[in-house]
Amino acid sequence: MGRLMNDHESDLIAQARDILKKKFGYDQFRSGQQQVIQEVLSGHDVFAMMPTGSGKSICYEVPGYLLEGIVLIISPLLSLMEDQVNQLREIGEKNVRALNGLMHPEERSRVLAHLRDIRFLFISPEMLRQHSVLTALSRVKLSLFVVDEAHCVSQWGHDFRPDYLYLAEIRSHLGNPACLAVTATADERVREDIVRSLDLRAVNYVLMSVDRRNIALAVHKVKSSEEKIEELCKLLSKVQLPGIVYCAGRDWTEKIADIIRQKLGLRTAFYHGGMEAVDRRKIQNQFLDGQLDLLCCTNAFGMGINKPDIRLVVHFHFPATMNAYLQEIGRASRDGKQGLAILYYAEQDEHYPLGFIDANFPDDTLLRQVLRELDQGLLKLEKKETFLTSLQDRGASETAARFIFENVRFVTRGMNYSSIFEECRKKITERRSVQLNELSMMKRYLNSTTCRRAFYLSVYNESQSEKLDLCCDQCGLSLEAFERACPQTSDVHPEQTLDWHQRLATIFRESERDI
Incomplete structure (x- = not known):
């Protein structure tokens, strides 16, 4: 009130x-x-x-x-x-x-x-x-x-x-x-x-409530990535689109986009942080303008995206936190119509979020080495980007390099950089603990045997006001309600199998001929 x-x-x-x-x-x-x-x-x-x-x-x-x-x-x-x-x-x-x-x-x-x-x-x-x-x-x-x-x-x-x-x-x-x-x-x-x-x-x-009542939820446990791909293709051949498929790595976005184009003939592209900004923007605009049925992407895509008719959000790999998961499935059906969120879960996928957490921070050996080289004058802080590049050349991730920079830049004159080693280790331990706890909550959601909506609402200290007909897989969800009127055939058209590089090149060639 x-x-x-x-x-x-x-x-x-x-x-x-x-x-x-x-x-x-x-x-x-x-x-x-x-x-x-x-x-x-x-x-x-x-x-x-x-x-x-x-x-x-x-x-x-x-x-x-x-x-x-x-x-x-x-x-x-x-x-x-x-x-x-x-x-x-x-x-x-x-x-x-x-x-x-x-x-x-x-x-x-x-x-x-x-x-x-x-x-x-x-x-x-x-x-x-x-x-x-x-x-x-x-x-x-x-x-x-x-x-x-x-x-x-x-x-x-x-x-x-x-x-x-x-x-x-x-x-x-x-x-x-x-x-x-x-x-x-x-x-x-x-x-x-x-x-x-x-x-x-x-x-x-x-x-306001985090509950998106018009998005049905399902977690499908599988034994391998091959089984995931098979299940995903079956799903995409039947359900309403457009959709988003979230993947843990850049290579996976490209691989899955290619498989779906070849097997289903859907207008599909990939999107990740390794692409040039102008290329990401072109793909985003194609998706927003309805020129794509499906976008395979990392979590680099989605924030602020205003496309109300997304009907499907698939997680090919699970995110590390419930907050991230709800952010991402929340991109479905912003127009208030029915949407579907499917997550494919294999136990071996757990190395992805754990790897991301570890990559956020430098290990003890690298941290000690960098602090020692700063003390010896072998590393300089004058230019931030040069310093960060130097750390990445030593094996640090971009995130770990930034962590070191933000902690060493305030070392006062007369102090040894090595003196902050234990303080940095304490910060790393605290941050890793927070992230591991969030990952643990996400895994509890994946393995829950009760209503998935009730589970995630409880994380936010909320409860269900009423039971929904289209709730989740634990509540007897049937995917028939999400099938499109005309199922996708396996006929593949040449213009649909082109990746985005080829499609753009084709457009430019046609434009040149018109000139």
């Missing part, structure tokens, strides 16, 4: 409804939106957990037209920023910009020189820490400090995006504007971590 409004707040909400109608074309707020906006307009720090597709962006966009100053939105991905900027421009908002590393320095300087003309500014945590950016922002008034996809503070901040851990310090430097942290999924530990990391004061919580 929300608190009662005073007359001033009632007037502000009336103005907010007017803006909602005139600017965005909606007659009324969705569940949770008004409560968040009420607290934001009252100048309070707010933590909002709202399910995917519930309109989280409205919660800071509407206040942006009522508050004086810039709404600063910290966003994790360039593609997500671009989408949000474009959506605001589509409603006629001209005073919106994004600051990112791909901008030409002169263009970035122009944006910083004209900040007073901007209403909404999207930025990454890394860009926000740059001295020129901070200096320019400190000279203007900020109306709201928004941390979008706030689970990244906890999920990434401790590991490979340490700039997230400096957001509280930056907000303080910018005059402590009210903060809105928004995410779709965060259990109690992650919520506490976010609130502590962002230094939210007298925070108001708006917590």
Whole structure:
């Protein structure tokens, strides 16, 4: 239940409804939106957990037209920023910009020189820490400090995006504007971590249910990857699409996409972090525009994706946390229609999340070696990227290299770098313990013999309000309800078997012929 409004707040909400109608074309707020906006307009720090597709962006966009100053939105991905900027421009908002590393320095300087003309500014945590950016922002008034996809503070901040851990310090430097942290999924530990990391004061919580009632759940245990592929192909030949298949590694996305194209003739592509940004963007747009039936991807895909008609989310390998799992299945059926989430589980898959956890941190030998070389002057900290590259050349993962950098950069003059060895080991032990506990919870879900929906709701201290007809495999779920009207035949058309490189090349050749 929300608190009662005073007359001033009632007037502000009336103005907010007017803006909602005139600017965005909606007659009324969705569940949770008004409560968040009420607290934001009252100048309070707010933590909002709202399910995917519930309109989280409205919660800071509407206040942006009522508050004086810039709404600063910290966003994790360039593609997500671009989408949000474009959506605001589509409603006629001209005073919106994004600051990112791909901008030409002169263009970035122009944006910083004209900040007073901007209403909404999207930025990454890394860009926000740059001295020129901070200096320019400190000279203007900020109306709201928004941390979008706030689970990244906890999920990434401790590991490979340490700039997230400096957001509280930056907000303080910018005059402590009210903060809105928004995410779709965060259990109690992650919520506490976010609130502590962002230094939210007298925070108001708006917590909506994580339950996506229109997504049915199933876990299929198999003995091998070959059996998985066989089961997956049977599934894809029958059920409604489009769909997403999540895999643990880049090679798997390419392999499965190729198999599905050849066996089923579905319009399929792969997507992972090893591709060039422009290529990832092309594939993403193809999927969003309905030119693909299926996307095989790593967890690099999905955050902020606005495609309401995804009917199927498959996990070919299971993620390391329940938070990640619910984030990923939540990309299905944002239009409210029925969706399906299938996870294929083989016991040997457990080495993937364990390997990712181990790769997050340097081992004792590497850590001791790096600290010793810093003491001896064989390694230098002057240039961050050079230092990180040097560590990766020694066998460290990108995440482990960043961990070392963030811990050695604050060693004061006169101290030995080797003196922080035990402190670093303690941090590693603590972080590994947290991640292993989260992995253990995920494995309990996979091996549960009771209702899967009831299980994951209990993780978030929720319970089922009523039993669903299409709930989960433990509740007698039949996949017949998800079959499409015209099952896919095995006829393979040449244009469908081309991978995305070949399709683009074909398009360009045709364009040249037209010229």
